[in-house]
Amino acid sequence: MGAVKTKRMPRAVREQQMLDAAVRTFGQRGYMAASMDEIAELAGVSKPLVYLYLNSKEDLFTACIRREGQALTEAVRAGVDTRSSADRQLWDGLRAFFTHTAQHPDGWSVLHLQARTHGEPFAAEVAALRAELVAFVTELIAVTAREAHRDRDPDLAEREVAGLAEALVGAAESLAAWSNATPGVTARQTAATLMNFAWAGLGNLVEGRPWSPPAGAEYRP
Template identity: 75%
Template sequence: MPRAVREQQMLDAAVRIFGQRGFRAASMDEIAELAGVSKPLVYLYLHSKDDLFTACIRREAAALVEAVRNGVEAAAGESADRQLWSGLRAFFTHTAERPDGWAVLHSQARTQGEPFAAEVAAMREEVLAYVTALIAEAAREAHGDPSLPAREVAGLAQALVGAAESLAGWANTDTSVSAREAAATLMNFAWAGLGSLMEGRRWAAHVPG
């Protein structure tokens, strides 16, 4: 079997074990057994448990970013809200279909310290930049110019991405929640508010004095 194919089998097994058991509890013996290879072969190809975990993070992060980009691009030429809707559906579909991969990214890598957390942070920054551009484009569509301040756009992107991450974690614990329902929930929560901003309506706290 070609090395690249064998490595993917090892990564498939590792993502499943890391996602279900956690980085600390997972063993190379378990991963090798699930992959159908010897433990020395896992070490030969992927060197160490840390290196294997890093490879899993990078593969799952790249797959998630690609899924979101493909979702948005599938709605190219449509309005910004339709592009966001398509991207969110792609995100929730991906995380539902690959729950172990999402657990590796969202639960495991972030809690294991450096350098694992840095790998996830890099992926998140890429997604944030993409979502920020979508929101900025929505502002241009609404007003014909980028009327929202850059800082506000960045804050909205942070809020939207954070909400999506939290909602995916919840949806993956309840099999009755479909990817479409999760995306609709976030659109109802976030886009209605964004739509108000695009129309110049803002909520303002009224503080005495």
């Protein structure tokens, strides 16, 4: 087979083509099974050019993680109007999250499945992305929760909101994988499922009505 002929174009554009091909290949075939030959062919370039631009398979995969992670966080942030109510902000954020993961299933596979199962430094890249999402969710509800608890333990709201943010992001990650694998489930339906599950408790928290163990109940390991 002869060398792949390429047209002249800006490096940044060519690099994005390579990343598009890589995300599709990694997302559908997995990191170990994906080959640089396959990625180069899908991108319409020669394999040496892929190595010239992105150095190695590991560096290419890392670049995919970073690009897809940035796109996801930007989509969630852009979908939320921080001037609206706490429940509206959470609803808009969930819709933006599930819409993006549904529209970019290969990118979500790279972030949620592939990167986490192949060790460092890939797992660290995803952990940083997850921490950013958790921080953003915490930010969405922290002000309201602190206001609701202004006459109580000042640290209570912060502790509880931080824990709920961790739980919410974990649930969203699992639901995104489930909805992408379940025919007929829309991003809006998935967001509504999680909103109904989360806001029953979260709404009470931000309004100053947290759940407490029954009086006299003792913890038994």
